[in-house]
Amino acid sequence: MGVQWSDAADGPIGGDLTAVLAYATPAGGAVLTPIAPIGLRDRDAGRLTFTTSLGFGRKLDRIRSNPAIALAYHDRAHGFGASSAYVLVQGRATIVERPDREYLETVVGPAAARFLGAPRRGPFWDRWLAAYYADRVPVHVDIERVVTWPDLRCAGDPVVDGEPLPAGPPASQAPPKKGAVPRVDVAKGARRLRGMSDLLLGYPGADGRPWVVPVGLRADDPRGYELSAAPGLLHPGARRAGLVGHRYNAQLVGLAMRQHTGWLEVADDGSARYAPHTDAGFAAPANKTLLLLTNGFLARRGLKQAQRARAAEAAT
Template sequence: MAVITWPDEVDHVLVGDLTAGLAYITPAGGAVVTAVSPIGLRDRELGTVGFTTSLGFGRKLERIKREPKVALAYHTREHGLGDPANQRFVVVQGVATFDAEPDQAALDRIGEQATQYLGAPQRGRFWDRWLSAYYTDRVLVTVAITRIIAWPNLDATGEPEVYGEPLPDTADSQKPPAKGTGPRVDSAKAAARAAELPHCLLAYRQSDGYPAVVPVRVGDSSSAGVQLTVPAGVAQGGRRAGLLAHSYRPKLVGLQCRQHTGWIEVNGTDSTYAPHTRSGFIAPPNKTLLLLANGLMARRGLAQARKQGRLDDLA
């Protein structure tokens, strides 16, 4: 596979953004989009980007192992290290791999790389023990780039520049789910909570199997679902799709996140999104409380994964 190259203007986005939207494919042919911190991980010589996660939050790793085609959407300059005047919306699509049992040298490199983005890690007898599942069980996910799509602005309007493989043909509508396409959770609450947050992304499966990710604006709700405004060029018709609305503060302290999977019907730039599932969290804007919560969730997730044998499957 030829190594994909990209210009400095795009590289500044990949290096500078504090957070990115990770999209991966579900077994039913839909997509999930969640926020990750890429901490500037990229290699222009090898044509790769990356991000980290924890084995304690290993559900996404299981999905990625099953279907390694992923996308990373660099969608906001907020609190990052890059130039805020660079307003490109950049989507990187590629094939992901990871080592579920990284050595200590790799973990040390991740820690050093993350410090300039997230601040110095907490150290000491209590924190080393409490955050062991969160820090020690970090996993580096590397994405071999297939394609980079860069729009001139964060609304993903205008003509994008494409580096790597050409964009595929527009995907046809998908077969509706057996349980129907209508909302299965409260659309009014979903719309209200998503509209409160500044960053909102939609993800769906392209015709070549990679996730597409675009920014959307949240409107009103009805019995049919949540009204979304999507950029021109989004695949028309109906399909499974994932929705992420989130906010964050410097060093990723003080997070809010709302996630859905569901069904979207697109007509031009207007669409109706019927949410089928919901999840989310609000993290306190206090680093100590945030680390206590991260440690608890990672430890619980890791213990559950070990009990169910999922760690052996990942390895």
């Protein structure tokens, strides 16, 4: 029997169109990326599920190396939930390396169609989207903790189901060997982030589980981004952290995302500065057909890269 979560948490878990997935990096930081969880969960078993494509192999490799992940349910837009709660789920992920085709077709398929619309079918689409639809793998998450705040800003004290939160903050980390200052164009990155509707920050907590919370971009200068957050939400200290901003329309049409890894410094008064070290992202077409063409291309390219990487690893 896994962790049983509240009805307040179940609304977002079962109804949000998007969530932000956080997983650890080998250097002790975190990567944040938006996903579409499509409401797959089993409350009795204390488990939820999301899917991803084998074409996104780097994400899967990181989760295999460190299965401690988190999912942040932070936005009700274009979903089915009416709750105002922010829900952070922390647990251990298991990738289903050889998924059951019947499960994908009878469970995942209808759930995805509810949120994303019916899949395109036909000779061209079946071939073009093979890496995106047919080669998807489920990732089961055995839940260890569910943290629920009453509003999306994470103001006030949360309700915790499962393991209690750590008593203290995570320890500060030593600065990176290449330095803690920004390594990308801060002004350009800030302009891109201000075009996103949601901005979330994440890093490993004191128990190693990713801590993912909403933040605001208050200002920027050559030293990095000045971030704002609800009082007490960010842990004092200095550490590696991930930052992601995204926006989307119904069925994820028009999806855009900017993703950073970098260095976070939080003062005792809660003021926070983030120095971005990497910058990645995309803006998908605001047209369903063009979006599917793009998804197919990216998944096919990623799958080929993953296959080449695994073949090279097997040969060494």
